[in-house]
Amino acid sequence: MENCNSVIENVGATMVVDEVTKKRYLGEVHFLRAWYYFQAVRLFGDVPLKLLPTKDFNNVRIKRSPKAAVYEQIVKDLLLAEQSGLPWTDISGRVNMGAVKALLAKVYITMAGYPLQKGTPYYQLAYEKSLEVIGNGSFTLFEDYAGLRNPANRNSGEHILMLQRHTTAAPSNIHGAYLPYPVLPVSIQPGYGGAMAPMQAFYDSYDRADARKQERAFFIRVTPGTGSPTIRSFFLRLTSTSSGMMRRKYRAVQALTSRCCGMPMCC
Numbered sequence: 709m710e711n712c713n714s715v716i717e718n719v720g721a722t723m724v725v726d727e728v729t730k731k732r733y734l735g736e737v738h739f740l741r742a743w744y745y746f747q748a749v750r751l752f753g754d755v756p757l758k759l760l761p762t763k764d765f766n767n768v769r770i771k772r773s774p775k776a777a778v779y780e781q782i783v784k785d786l787l788l789a790e791q792s793g794l795p796w797t798d799i800s801g802r803v804n805m806g807a808v809k810a811l812l813a814k815v816y817i818t819m820a821g822y823p824l825q826k827g828t829p830y831y832q833l834a835y836e837k838s839l840e841v842i843g844n845g846s847f848t849l850f851e852d853y854a855g856l857r858n859p860a861n862r863n864s865g866e867h868i869l870m871l872q873r874h875t876t877a878a879p880s881n882i883h884g885a886y887l888p889y890p891v892l893p894v895s896i897q898p899g900y901g902g903a904m905a906p907m908q909a910f911y912d913s914y915d916r917a918d919a920r921k922q923e924r925a926f927f928i929r930v931t932p933g934t935g936s937p938t939i940r941s942f943f944l945r946l947t948s949t950s951s952g953m954m955r956r957k958y959r960a961v962q963a964l965t966s967r968c969c970g971m972p973m974c975c
Contacts, residue, residue, distance in 0.1 A: 712741040714761040735792020736803040742785035807869035813837035
């Protein structure tokens with residue numbers, strides 16, 4: 709939040725960029741501040757609402773604000789971002805107008821339900837904002853689930869906004885935490901990885917005819933290496949032990965080579 713507040717207060721003073729660019733920067737930063745607070749308020753409820761950059765130690769110990777006030781600020785930031793002239797899409801991965809309006813729709817529908825319970829008017833606002841995103845025609849669904857993992861489709865198609873990561877500048881631990889290992893069962897893995905790998909019941913809950921199951925859309929892992937990294941799909945298999953307990957094993961069922969544009973996970 710501190711960086712967002714600093715940019716919002718000071719970007720107007722710079723002479724390095726023109727007014728159009730300044731307005732766009734403000735739109736991006738207002739979106740980011742709204743996005744950060746949206747994550748915070750849903751996780752923690754009442755949180756400190758800090759809207760000014762820190763200039764002295766009297767501005768660091770801030771009491772928590774009610775959830776309603778936080779949501780009001782989130783909406784205010786997104787409405788300001790809507791007026792910034794951002795393009796509807798941005799293949800470079802920067803914040804775009806589609807992301808602004810899509811997040812605003814999600815915020816409205818969240819406010820309609822628990823805990824604020826603002827009800828029908830906010831469901832209507834979410835509906836109308838969603839129609840703006842759909843009606844613009846800038847976003848389209850991929851023909852199959854493989855399109856979601858194709859590096860050539862990053863920041864395009866149905867990807868309204870993707871978190872931009874690089875294997876060296878911003879590594880991600882999502883593979884170690886969420887994906888199954890191809891060799892050892894989770895039960896004997898060290899506690900720092902694989903702790904949230906999907907259970908067999910989750911996989912079995914999908915119908916055999918489900919395209920996600922047919923196309924092996926689950927458990928995609930990209931292993932960076934020299935040249936093209938390897939993309940592997942892992943499926944979960946359970947076997948019974950003599951005690952009747954279920955022991956998890958993993959089997960690599962598909963491996964293919966594909967360029968990943970420096971992204972640690974293409975999905």
